[in-house]
Amino acid sequence: MTACLTQERLKIGLVSISDRASQGVYTDQGIPALQSWLSAALIAPFDLESRLIPDEQTVIEQTLIELVDQHGCHLVLTTGGTGPAKRDVTPDATLAVADREMPGFGEQMRQVSLHFVPTAILSRQVGVIRRQSLILNLPGQPKAIKETLEGVKDEQGKVLVRGIFSAVPYCLQLLSDIYIETHPEICESFRPKSARKEEIK
Ligand SMILES: Nc1ncnc2c1ncn2[C@@H]1O[C@H](COP(=O)(O)OP(=O)(O)OP(=O)(O)O)[C@@H](O)[C@H]1O
Numbered sequence: 001m002t003a004c005l006t007q008e009r010l011k012i013g014l015v016s017i018s019d020r021a022s023q024g025v026y027t028d029q030g031i032p033a034l035q036s037w038l039s040a041a042l043i044a045p046f047d048l049e050s051r052l053i054p055d056e057q058t059v060i061e062q063t064l065i066e067l068v069d070q071h072g073c074h075l076v077l078t079t080g081g082t083g084p085a086k087r088d089v090t091p092d093a094t095l096a097v098a099d100r101e102m103p104g105f106g107e108q109m110r111q112v113s114l115h116f117v118p119t120a121i122l123s124r125q126v127g128v129i130r131r132q133s134l135i136l137n138l139p140g141q142p143k144a145i146k147e148t149l150e151g152v153k154d155e156q157g158k159v160l161v162r163g164i165f166s167a168v169p170y171c172l173q174l175l176s177d178i179y180i181e182t183h184p185e186i187c188e189s190f191r192p193k194s195a196r197k198e199e200i201k
């Protein structure tokens, strides 16, 4: 852990992977759902690079490489194509461009999702690191975006199972020294005391 934080603005890549949405058979709901959740959760303004692409492994790989290597995204969220169907190849493409795996993200998403659908175990979603960037696969159902990022809450809003986004700010801090904060009523960020802003010059 370095003791210096960058003032850089957070850049996020959003990738909606859907044969039918990319062909115009239905309207893409993936990018709008990701965008609206992030706008509600993140305190500081951020920049977005969005792509809507078909379930083609080479296209997915090229898109992830472009977002990380050329655009310098700190975080890339994909939605769609994580299941067992023949054309569901998002995790395969993500692993193919990965430097390192972050298995906890896939494990936690399946845990969270089991509270919403018994078919949660059908998602092969992965989390990986490429260069300075964290890449996370979310399922294709638009409602799954909020579910996996935010977690399970009771009717009073008390968190029952943490969503994966709670761990994202600290992960990005470890990868590139960027410091992001979230609205706790949407999603509380966790970092060790020594990594909190007030402890770092
Ligand atoms: N981008 C999207 N916009 C709106 N709805 C979507 C989108 N992606 C997926 N869905 C919905 O979630 C379901 C499961 O997503 P999945 O990624 O498995 O898609 P699919 O069935 O392989 O089809 P396609 O790739 O053509 O979207 C879809 O059948 C569709 O109802």
Ligand SMILES: Nc1nc2c(c(=O)[nH]1)N[C@H]1C(S)=C(S)[C@@H](COP(=O)(O)O)O[C@H]1N2
Pocket: 079, 080, 081, 082, 083, 084, 088, 112, 113, 116, 117, 119, 120, 121, 122, 123, 124, 138, 139, 140, 141, 143, 144, 145, 147, 148
């Ligand atoms: N939170 C959440 N996770 C979910 C779902 C969902 O509706 N909500 N759908 C499941 C289903 S039905 C499938 S097939 C897998 C893979 O979905 P994908 O191919 O759309 O990525 O995600 C699973 N995970």
